[in-house]
Amino acid sequence: MIQGLIQVVLGIGFLGLTHALYRARQPNRPGPPGYPIFGNLLQMGSRPLVRMSEWAKKYGGVYYLRMGFIDWMVVSTPEAMHDVLSKQGATFASRPHQLVLGDILSNGGHGVVAAPYGPRWNANRRFFTSALSKLSVQSYEDSLLHESRHLCRNLMVDMERHGGAGFPIHRHHQAYAFNIILTMSYGVRYASAEHPRCAEQLQVNDDIFQMIGPKYFIVDLLPFLRCFLPHLERNARKLHATMYGFIRERFAQFCQEEEDINARIPNTMCKYLAAAVRKGELAEDDAHVTLGEAFAAGLDNSSSSLTWLTLALAAHVDVQKKAQEEMDRVVGRDRMPTQNDLPNLPYLRCILQEATRFRGPAQVLFPRATTEDTVYQGVTIRKGTWVMPSIYAAHHVFSHLEDPDVFRPERWESNPKTLMEEVMGKQSTRVNWNFGTGRRVCPGLYLADISLSLTLAQAIWCFTIKPGEGESVCLETMGNGTNISPPNWRIRYIPRGDYVKDMLQTEDSSTRARTLE
Ligand code: HEM
Numbered sequence: 001m002i003q004g005l006i007q008v009v010l011g012i013g014f015l016g017l018t019h020a021l022y023r024a025r026q027p028n029r030p031g032p033p034g035y036p037i038f039g040n041l042l043q044m045g046s047r048p049l050v051r052m053s054e055w056a057k058k059y060g061g062v063y064y065l066r067m068g069f070i071d072w073m074v075v076s077t078p079e080a081m082h083d084v085l086s087k088q089g090a091t092f093a094s095r096p097h098q099l100v101l102g103d104i105l106s107n108g109g110h111g112v113v114a115a116p117y118g119p120r121w122n123a124n125r126r127f128f129t130s131a132l133s134k135l136s137v138q139s140y141e142d143s144l145l146h147e148s149r150h151l152c153r154n155l156m157v158d159m160e161r162h163g164g165a166g167f168p169i170h171r172h173h174q175a176y177a178f179n180i181i182l183t184m185s186y187g188v189r190y191a192s193a194e195h196p197r198c199a200e201q202l203q204v205n206d207d208i209f210q211m212i213g214p215k216y217f218i219v220d221l222l223p224f225l226r227c228f229l230p231h232l233e234r235n236a237r238k239l240h241a242t243m244y245g246f247i248r249e250r251f252a253q254f255c256q257e258e259e260d261i262n263a264r265i266p267n268t269m270c271k272y273l274a275a276a277v278r279k280g281e282l283a284e285d286d287a288h289v290t291l292g293e294a295f296a297a298g299l300d301n302s303s304s305s306l307t308w309l310t311l312a313l314a315a316h317v318d319v320q321k322k323a324q325e326e327m328d329r330v331v332g333r334d335r336m337p338t339q340n341d342l343p344n345l346p347y348l349r350c351i352l353q354e355a356t357r358f359r360g361p362a363q364v365l366f367p368r369a370t371t372e373d374t375v376y377q378g379v380t381i382r383k384g385t386w387v388m389p390s391i392y393a394a395h396h397v398f399s400h401l402e403d404p405d406v407f408r409p410e411r412w413e414s415n416p417k418t419l420m421e422e423v424m425g426k427q428s429t430r431v432n433w434n435f436g437t438g439r440r441v442c443p444g445l446y447l448a449d450i451s452l453s454l455t456l457a458q459a460i461w462c463f464t465i466k467p468g469e470g471e472s473v474c475l476e477t478m479g480n481g482t483n484i485s486p487p488n489w490r491i492r493y494i495p496r497g498d499y500v501k502d503m504l505q506t507e508d509s510s511t512r513a514r515t516l517e
Helices: 002-025 048-059 078-087 099-105 119-131 134-138 141-161 170-186 196-211 214-221 223-227 230-264 269-278 284-314 317-330 339-344 346-358 391-397 419-424 445-462 498-505
Strands: 062-067 070-075 374-376 379-381 386-389 463-467 490-495
Touching: 048 062, 048 070, 048 391, 070 078, 078 386, 099 196, 099 214, 099 230, 119 269, 119 284, 134 141, 134 445, 141 170, 141 339, 141 445, 141 463, 141 490, 141 498, 170 196, 170 230, 170 269, 170 284, 170 445, 196 230, 196 284, 214 223, 214 230, 223 230, 230 269, 230 284, 269 284, 284 317, 284 346, 284 445, 284 463, 284 490, 317 346, 317 445, 317 463, 339 346, 339 445, 346 419, 346 445, 419 445, 445 463, 445 490, 445 498, 490 498
Parallel strands: 070 386
Antiparallel strands: 062 070, 374 379, 463 490
16 A cells, blocks of 8 residues: 555656656747646646637747647747748648547548548548549539528528527538538438438537547547546547448448449549549548548538628628628629629628638647657757647737727728638738648638538528527637537528529529439
């Protein structure tokens, strides 16, 4: 008993000493002092994003934390994002080892999202860049148009069903985004979010995003906790089984119907994956991981962006009025807008740019990791350091914009760029850091840009969007994951006239995707 106690005391003393030596060796690193063993972990509190912004204000645009056994570098200014993530691309391009995201959900870091930087990541990323290239997306743009119109019709029907009081909208946006991912991946779609398989997968998606965050990082930062928290692993494995059951089934189905699907949509992700599996370049399990990542990365980011965008519009009816005037001028009321109208709707682009800057789903990019020792502003950063780029801080705390906490699309009017142009343009003057930067920039950017633009255009053509009856929309919210789910306020969609109802009620069979029974 006494011997055990002595061992514990000696163990704690040793870790404390190691920690003190560690801090003594790093005297010039800005950042809050931490405690032995836990470092700054316990100081994060229940709202890590808020705490990280407070530290950024105190310690500057780049500061350092010790999180359990792991070093973190927190990058918060646009300049530093550009300096490290773009200019030193290869050094800051890896991902840290993570139990839930890497080992379990990505089958040991296969695929792209959680994969370490290297040839395997590069080879897998090519499936995304092929299936999500401008050319591939253009081959199913009519399906995107169909899905946004289908969404508007569902919103109108739900509005009638709720007697005008308004209703929570996020599920609609998830079902819409899921159909887009299904179309792009397998060439199929669901007619309704109420289809049991669709509903099941949307729930899986919700549960996964609960897991990709600080609560689950804890076992990566303090690995000895893994044996005390077996439920984390158990939950993740359960979700993995449900999600991959669906993916395996869909991939097998695609392989049976490949000819028919290729004739409808020539560049699905399954087409590229199936060819690589046939040639022996890719294991079938790896193909499943890639499809799983398209599902997780695409669905949540797209649907959350759309819900935030809608909430911002509901809180700013004046912005909608201006966009509707532009829409009436450019498109008129006899037809709905299409992709051909987008270049002529500059104010619409300003809204999208501002809405995604103002509130996006990813407020801290998925953690990066350094691939080698490096030095930034005189501070040595060791290989394997977790790099946490805080988009929220870059957009709000350190933004060069006037009143960055105000939603104001007009600020983009002197240069109304598309999302793609902003992300791929000059990084040193970039304002909107959604979609990340450097070698791991989001490969779904073009698809997201075109699908969000079309959906925004159609919603503006159809409706005036208002908060639920007697309610107001609060946009002041900071969640506690790396992705922030938008609040599920009730929203009213008021058709702009009978012509909208007539248009949405007419049959539209323009999608190229096959509807699943
Ligand atoms: C509005 C929608 C979207 C947003 C805001 C978004 C945002 C992001 C962000 C911030 C990253 C991390 C980038 C970095 O580390 O620098 C990312 C990565 C990624 N995104 Fe997106 N994304 C969206 C849509 C999509 C779609 C539709 C897909 C695919 C169907 C997709 C697939 C991916 C993948 C595979 C990665 C990992 C890339 C890598 O690690 O190499 N995303 N996305």
